[in-house]
Amino acid sequence: MTPVTKSAIQATPVKTPALPDAQTVTSVQHWTDRLFSFRVSRPQSLRFRSGEFVMIGLMGDPDPKTGKQKPLLRAYSIASPAWDEELEFYSIKVQDGPLTSRLQHIQPGDQIILRPKPVGTLVHDALLPGKRIWFFATGTGFAPFASLLREPETYEKYDEVVITHTCREVAELEYGRKLIEELKQDELMIELIGAENLAKIRYYPTTTREESPKMGRITELLKDGSVFRDLGIETMNPETDRAMVCGSLGFNMDLKEVLESFGLREGANSDPKEYVVEKAFVG
Numbered sequence: 001m002t003p004v005t006k007s008a009i010q011a012t013p014v015k016t017p018a019l020p021d022a023q024t025v026t027s028v029q030h031w032t033d034r035l036f037s038f039r040v041s042r043p044q045s046l047r048f049r050s051g052e053f054v055m056i057g058l059m060g061d062p063d064p065k066t067g068k069q070k071p072l073l074r075a076y077s078i079a080s081p082a083w084d085e086e087l088e089f090y091s092i093k094v095q096d097g098p099l100t101s102r103l104q105h106i107q108p109g110d111q112i113i114l115r116p117k118p119v120g121t122l123v124h125d126a127l128l129p130g131k132r133i134w135f136f137a138t139g140t141g142f143a144p145f146a147s148l149l150r151e152p153e154t155y156e157k158y159d160e161v162v163i164t165h166t167c168r169e170v171a172e173l174e175y176g177r178k179l180i181e182e183l184k185q186d187e188l189m190i191e192l193i194g195a196e197n198l199a200k201i202r203y204y205p206t207t208t209r210e211e212s213p214k215m216g217r218i219t220e221l222l223k224d225g226s227v228f229r230d231l232g233i234e235t236m237n238p239e240t241d242r243a244m245v246c247g248s249l250g251f252n253m254d255l256k257e258v259l260e261s262f263g264l265r266e267g268a269n270s271d272p273k274e275y276v277v278e279k280a281f282v283g
């Protein structure tokens with residue numbers, strides 16, 4: 001065997017790894033120092049149901065020993081609806097987070113990795129037919145609902161669509177607030193969904209830290225009945241009400257308890273019932 005000499009190693013051309021499943025960033029919008037949204041090209045073959053998530057990321061740093069680079073991927077809800085020709089994401093910026101410490105700096109024209117295998121439980125198929133759908137979100141948990149609020153099926157299936165979004169500060173509500181406001185005025189949306197259908201949206205934002213017109217955790221506001229009083233809804237009824245939940249693990253657990261107290265049962269893709277839950281992040 002020919003011994004590998006230093007010069008032989010140096011002569012080996014350094015290969016820049018081609019980005020697997022690359023998609024191009026088309027726009028980026030920063031909402032706060034902790035939140036941003038961005039849009040990327042959509043692979044032609046990607047089919048998904050509004051509300052699902054995919055794995056996205058960037059190439060990781062080279063391994064100091066081998067020099068090899070591996071993709072650094074994280075789960076992300078697709079915030080755009082299934083019919084959109086691009087894909088939208090709504091992201092946290094974790095300053096020491098392996099992915100988002102870098103992802104927050106992407107610019108139009110940059111590439112990201114997108115594994116085209118959508119999955120998730122926040123889909124219409126996982127719920128039994130009902131009259132009113134509740135979307136309960138905290139923080140970036142709004143993302144799957146940004147998709148479902150722009151999905152015509154939501155309005156075909158329900159007479160009323162209640163979206164609650166709870167954040168610490170008012171600025172953290174802005175992505176959702178603006179999306180809903182624009183949705184109701186957008187010509188394409190009106191054509192696709194119908195102005196009368198878009199009028200079914202009831203938006204219920206709350207903050208837990210900064211002063212705002214409605215303060216408090218949504219779990220408490222459900223328990224003390226304020227949500228129902230504010231929206232002029234009697235209460236939650238397992239015959240008519242359906243719910244999708246997306247927030248931190250603690251939020252999901254607390255809300256599950258509240259929903260079960262109203263008689264709603266947790267469903268899944270294979271076993272549709274009255275509510276479904278998805279984590280907005282792990283940790």
Ligand SMILES: Cc1cc2nc3c(=O)[nH]c(=O)nc-3n(C[C@H](O)[C@H](O)[C@H](O)COP(=O)(O)OP(=O)(O)OC[C@H]3O[C@@H](n4cnc5c(N)ncnc54)[C@H](O)[C@@H]3O)c2cc1C
Pocket residue numbers: 053074075076077078090091092094096097098099100101139140143144278279280281282283
């Ligand atoms: C099913 C699913 C869907 C997800 N969808 C989204 C999404 O649409 N948008 C999004 O920003 N993130 C989403 N996440 C979280 C995402 O996968 C990453 O955790 C996030 O991008 C941070 O990655 P990171 O490598 O920078 O830090 P990580 O090492 O992944 O996380 C570091 C810490 O930051 C905190 N954290 C992570 N994500 C969030 C978040 N979204 N909000 C508040 N705190 C967080 C947690 O405490 C975590 O321990 C989702 C996670 C799951 C499981």
